[in-house]
Amino acid sequence: MAKHKFAEHALSPWMKKDGPENDVVLSSRIRIARNMRNYPFPLLATADQSQNTMEQLLSIAESGRLNGLGEPAAYRLSELTELEKLVLVEKHLISPALAGESRNGALILGRNEDISIMINEEDHLRIQCLYPGFQIREAWEFASKIDDIFEESVDYAFDEKYGYLTSCPTNVGTGIRASVMMHLPALVLTGQINRILSAVTQVGLAVRGLYGEGSEATGNLFQVSNQITLGQSESEIIDNLHAVARQIIGHEQAARERLLKESRTRVEDRVRRSYGILSYASIMDSKEASQRLSDVRLGVHLGLLPEVNRDVLNELIVLTQPGFLQQQSGEALTPEQRDIARARIIRSRLASQA
């Protein structure tokens, strides 16, 4: 039994809810970066200063003012084990930077894990909201409310010309990063993905892999987000992302229909092979797992695998990451042992839901 609730389940409560366009969009995310006026940014803060900012920001959560928005719990990173931190990273609830490098880092986590607020990461405050499916506007409205609650008692570093001041000049202005996590297997299979992604980067958006900056796009999962934070309002940034994501969704759906119409048997074969391998293999590395799980997910949405439950697939994406595998086994595992544990957990999850 894990000590903290977040480590018990790979599937965050918010992920179990249905969202619009969830055949293509797994989740929508908003992150807001804010800093306190009278303290240096965490990079240059002394231990006393970062302790001070942490206590001030935590006290806002502990005062109960955020309770209406999700009954959050607060954790100081120093109280968590390395494995618990890794689990939080794998669930997208904290960044690798907060887990690895922060001084006096802390986390405020909503009960449904749809709110995660990082303290003393690169900026003093990073408010993150996660919504299932394609709900980027809803995520922004929610995050903005949390921002307003903090602003009631914290003097933000704000400049009339530059807007919200952040440690990195790439976040200054609105301080927001809006992103949509998309599953685009049909665009990859039909070879259209590169054309579409290069078009996306030309309109000021960035494309990354499952785990954000620097991560490779595995399992046909792509995270599309805004790059520009200065000179556009939040609603312009979100509308822009919304419009582009909407088009990508349309292309993916059209490509899936075409696949079904023109090469149904081949797609069915691919999907069923992957399902078979996941159901029976004894060794499964992470790259193969994410590719096969992507095939099965495509099969589910094409109606080719009615026996598979979508929640199980979402759960397996997180459950097959190294931290969770070790959490489940209760010990550190070598990469070889992990591949065996991964295969075992996939087999048992797929068997139990049938």
Next chain:
Amino acid sequence: MQCQECGNRPATLHFTKIVNGEKTELHICEFCARERGELIPGTSSGFSIHNLLSGLIDFDPASAGAKQQTLRCEMCGMTYAQFSKMGRFGCSHCYKHFAERLDPLLKRVHGNTVHVGKVPKRVGGQVRMRREIDKLKRELQSRIEREDFESAASLRDRIRDLEREIGS
């Protein structure tokens, strides 16, 4: 030329090491170089947004000179040279102290230099209202263009109210 390590792939990296006058050459492929942990300058190991950014910050033809070196934030003590190396500010006051050098950088990163989004309620009361008035004026203009005079009139009244509030 084949890679000296694996003998399979073509060598794409060529190292020349001179230690105590003794010269050794190494021709390997990128894959083997990474395996050996050889430091490959300019490749992905440890490459981050901050490296990329510091390239942008440095890249400024007008910046050659002593001024850049001496520019320093009076609050946290960070110099512009340090900022350009790290790609991150030390505190919110750096923005003020580095202001003269900031606009070209922000222009390159964002294509813009002025914030137009959300304004905090408490800190930015006046700013918020001025922005609100600007927004309403733009809206007013478009309603007039659409010949929607009735709703334009009520908008005009709201703008007047807000302007009075700021003036008082």
